[in-house]
Amino acid sequence: MLELSGASDATLIVAIGRWNESALGEVYRRHGGAVHALAQRVLGPGGRAQDVTQDVFVDLWKRPERFDPARGSLRAFLVTVAHGRAVDMLRSDTARVAREQRTARETATGGYDLENQVWDLALADQVKDAVGALPEGERRAIELAYFGGHTYREVATMLGEAEGTVKSRIRRGLRRMRDALVEEMGPVWNQT
Amino acid sequence: MESDLSHEELVGLLGAFALDAVDPSEAAAVRAHLLLCPRCRDEVAQHQQTAAMLASTGSEAPTDLWAGIASRLEAPNTTEQAFPRLDRAGRTARSTSRRRKYQFGLRTGALIGAAAAAAFAVLGVEVGRLDHRVNQVEAASGGQSLSAAARSALLDPTASRVILKETDSGAQPAAEVVALRSGAAYLFNDRLPDLPSAETYQLWAMIDGQPISVGLLGTHPSTVAFTLDPTDLTNAFAVTVEPAGGSLAPTHPPVASTTV
Numbered sequence A: 001m002l003e004l005s006g007a008s009d010a011t012l013i014v015a016i017g018r019w020n021e022s023a024l025g026e027v028y029r030r031h032g033g034a035v036h037a038l039a040q041r042v043l044g045p046g047g048r049a050q051d052v053t054q055d056v057f058v059d060l061w062k063r064p065e066r067f068d069p070a071r072g073s074l075r076a077f078l079v080t081v082a083h084g085r086a087v088d089m090l091r092s093d094t095a096r097v098a099r100e101q102r103t104a105r106e107t108a109t110g111g112y113d114l115e116n117q118v119w120d121l122a123l124a125d126q127v128k129d130a131v132g133a134l135p136e137g138e139r140r141a142i143e144l145a146y147f148g149g150h151t152y153r154e155v156a157t158m159l160g161e162a163e164g165t166v167k168s169r170i171r172r173g174l175r176r177m178r179d180a181l182v183e184e185m186g187p188v189w190n191q192t
Numbered sequence B: 001m002e003s004d005l006s007h008e009e010l011v012g013l014l015g016a017f018a019l020d021a022v023d024p025s026e027a028a029a030v031r032a033h034l035l036l037c038p039r040c041r042d043e044v045a046q047h048q049q050t051a052a053m054l055a056s057t058g059s060e061a062p063t064d065l066w067a068g069i070a071s072r073l074e075a076p077n078t079t080e081q082a083f084p085r086l087d088r089a090g091r092t093a094r095s096t097s098r099r100r101k102y103q104f105g106l107r108t109g110a111l112i113g114a115a116a117a118a119a120f121a122v123l124g125v126e127v128g129r130l131d132h133r134v135n136q137v138e139a140a141s142g143g144q145s146l147s148a149a150a151r152s153a154l155l156d157p158t159a160s161r162v163i164l165k166e167t168d169s170g171a172q173p174a175a176e177v178v179a180l181r182s183g184a185a186y187l188f189n190d191r192l193p194d195l196p197s198a199e200t201y202q203l204w205a206m207i208d209g210q211p212i213s214v215g216l217l218g219t220h221p222s223t224v225a226f227t228l229d230p231t232d233l234t235n236a237f238a239v240t241v242e243p244a245g246g247s248l249a250p251t252h253p254p255v256a257s258t259t260v
């Protein structure tokens, strides 16, 4: 019988491909917290974040082959799927009005208190360090795009920057973070 | 959709794309480009992994959400429809007939066809050799772990597969053999319970009505790799419980087999 608690994520995915519910349960136990935290960060607490979390795992049940272990960890895959769904939900018609109000509010307050509001997550120290080492412009652009669910164009408007500037800051910031993480944690930095 | 964006413009969007922070038309253009450009594909995957690190790593999965997930899990409930994901290609008449031509077989060394009936003398040798071959398969997969190799076998539409059912009352699916054209094959255990250490599961191929040992599966098989030879055709298998170390011929009726 499959020993679930000691099984690798890849083994669990095979078992899910064979309709093993316990294997999905184990994947949920391992990664459901990260998925839900991200959904909540983007959508706020409540039913929508819960819906996204549940959808992500039902999706994995239906199509486990979409996860390619060669392209990164299972957790990164699940979080990426969750982010896409959360942002879709934010941008749906019913949410648009609330979102426009939120955008206006964020613009009015001149951005976030970065240290306290956005990065105050249960992040690994190495990730906190990598984030902390980012130039402020890059950090703010990534934060508003990733956690705020804004497009780079919206971020540019909010910050009063050129669109091209924001676009390249996001890309450069992500690269910088990755380099810092690889340097601190080695090549296995993304294997958790 | 053919985009008007240059490669440089597309590359400039990759960071924002990875954060789902581009407009729908840009997202479509990037997606179309990623199908063709491995380098950009890698970059997006890296950005996504980096962004995923920002998701909280420490929090527990909320237990109250699991019931809602579990209630939405559908699985096939008849034996015939078991593992439809794996059977997808085999559902049409055309590919079924193609599959029938390729019945996978079992390498039995000197034992071929009718000769098997009188060949018990060499079965002991076969058990040893086949066990050795099991090890070779695992070694041959190189950096790829057994589970990764088995996973890709499961997803291979050209693989042949047979289900072994329990021989007792329920005739539930107990295990499945998946074989690739290369001869690499995997047994996936679904329901065979753990055995005491004095016993072992042993897998047999039925050739001309005779059981030929494929190898020992151990006391608690999950996924087992072995090698088959397409020149010896069989798709009939049986699993028995034998004393630890295995047997030359089955000493008990099968606990699972392809024919109930």
Ligand SMILES: [Zn+2]
Pocket: B007, B010, B011, B033, B037, B039, B040, B041
């Ligand atoms: Zn490219």
